[in-house]
Amino acid sequence: MSELTLTVMRLGFLAVLWLFVIVAVQVIRSDLFGTRVTQRGSRREGARPQQGGRQGAAPPQQRQRRGAPTKLVVSEGTLTGTTVALQGQTITLGRAHDSTIVLDDDYASSRHARIYPDRDGQWIVEDLGSTNGTYLDRTRLTTPTPIPLGAPIRIGKTVIELRK
């Protein structure tokens, strides 16, 4: 067998071996890129210490505006007195166990409504197709609506409002 053929085969074999390694690594790229990373905030939100200086931990869109609400308070219903700090996260309300506020209320749907900040930090309430509807003041919601400070949001027997 000629020297040339053997040299070509030798290099070819190494190339094929490495090609296999590279293909195998390509297959496991999905370990890094085919995954979805969900951020979860810790439950100890109230304990955040005030840090000096402008470099607060909050990202720009979460920076508190003047006059923006800081907490959500349940003012009527079985959960009266419950407060949830508003830190830019979406709050879901309903009877489903994975809701942020689990309502023990026969008139609430399992996924009833959600409250979330829009891009400007304005808090919005949206009805999620509930059976009995969500009321802001006295009007039944049909579209996502900005929440004025202190306006009562009624879900079944529960009333919540946003406060500073």
Added chain:
Amino acid sequence: MSAVTNTTTIGAIDAPSRRNTELMLLGFAVAIPVFAYLNVGLALDGEVPTGMLGYGLGLGLLAGIAHLLVRRFAKYSDPLLLPLATLLNGLGLVLIWRLDQSPRLIADSMRQYGSHAGDAPKQLMYSAIGVALFLLVLVFLKDHRVLQRYTYISMFVAIVLLLLPLVPGLGTDSFGAKIWIRIGPFSIQPGEFAKIVLAVFFAGYLMVKRDALALASRRFMGLYLPRGRDLGPILTIWALSLAILVFENDLGTSLLFFGMFVVLLYVATERTSWIVMGLLMAVGGAVVVGSFATHVQSRVAAWLDPFECLKTAPEGTNMAWACDQMTQVLMSFGSGGTIGTGLGQGNSDLIKFAVNSDFIFATVGEELGLAGAMAFILLYGLIVERGLRTALAARDPFGKLLATGLSGAFALQVFVVAGGVMGLIPLTGMTMPFLAYGGSSVIANWALIAILLRISDTARRPAPAPAPNPDAEMTQVVRP
């Protein structure tokens, strides 16, 4: 320190079974050894080897059956483990066949035994048995958590397996190391199987005891020191591994078991102090034993300066022999250079004894060079990576620890053998998984891969859909 710690959840976007990827890679993994076989044949005899179709079909058939059964019984298992194992096993077969053809080894064997039977057909048979065991494990082990029930039985079985070579009449002393047993015509290396059984025991034991080992500790100089009575397990395993070293003269097995326990202890408790203690104990034990066991001494001398030792060691002693082997191995690696001499064109057969088992990596280093040796190390690394990835993805703590233990043992074995052959650590007689000639090793490692596949199948299988929410229908409608 901010009290808001962002924890992250990592989940796959979707759960494709990836069996087609596996099939593609498997085809590739069968084609490469066939190419290597052709290359060896052309280099040695200048013609296409006659057995090429047979070996190629045999390997392809084994891989094909394995793939179909994986499709049936472990649909969501990892797509890389099977092709990687197949490729390493196939290339091992080619390398063993290549060494069978060496005129020097044939002449040697004719002089010693009067006959020469190649090892490759036997290795092909062992591989078939290995794949059969792989399939049996996949079919009958429906859920790896079943193994958890046998935690203490596994401990007992592992100790029996480890002590078997010491039983008079059953164990055979092969060149200093007593790690084989002989039953009729077969010689078995029980340590290879003990590796898997021991991983089951360690995982089951540490899953239950890890809180006691992790939490009850005092802080001293930045390290968490465990309480005296919690040292029991690590001391027991240490004593056992030292006993293996003293009575069976096998540094590799002893290092493998103790190392696997320390790795699992660290993974289970997240305490760095266990690693520090484990390393100190391992080094201390090895130094003490090494100072009086002549078998270990000759290996250390061959490791420190093989060429000097070859000159000074008395002719015909064990030490001269160990040093001669080591010099041959290093010359092999050296003559390989960067891209090697080409398959079938090296002189690694000069190593003679155990060239196709303990020292097979020297043939890789000589005939495929640094480039080929690195590719092999990466293939092993990928298997270990997939094992650890399986451990990360597993949902139950036992599965996590078992996958870590198995891949840790695999990694340690590769390190001990490759490190020994390359002169990084003293040489110990262990086999390169899948590559080296040896029935026990091939069979046990196929079983190991099967357990990893089973764990990864359980881990990657999509979770069953949540039960419909019973609350949904009970919402009462407000009737004005």
